[in-house]
Amino acid sequence: MINWAALGLVGIVSLAVAVAVLVSFAIVGLSAREHSLGGTGTGAIRPAGGTAIAALCLLAVVAVVGYGLYVIVA
Numbered sequence: 001m002i003n004w005a006a007l008g009l010v011g012i013v014s015l016a017v018a019v020a021v022l023v024s025f026a027i028v029g030l031s032a033r034e035h036s037l038g039g040t041g042t043g044a045i046r047p048a049g050g051t052a053i054a055a056l057c058l059l060a061v062v063a064v065v066g067y068g069l070y071v072i073v074a
Contacts, residue, residue, distance in 0.1 A: 019064055022057045029054035 032050025045053070 015064055015068060019061050022061045022064075026054040026057035026061070029057065 029045075029050040029052075032045045032053075033047040
């Protein structure tokens with residue numbers, strides 16, 4: 001038999017971890033702008049690329065959270 005409650009809990013925890021990882025990547029992407037403004041080191045990515053990465057990560061977070069709310073409400 002499949003333990004559906006445990007499977008659902010694993011799915012919820014996995015989505016929470018995915019949101020945390022995506023927000024972390026978004027913060028790293030936004031930090032590329034910080035390096036170009038006055039930092040001493042050279043950034044690995046350009047500011048525009050960092051902003052694009054951050055935007056995509058935050059868009060993915062919005063999609064995951066929106067889907068979660070849809071599942072709860074529906």
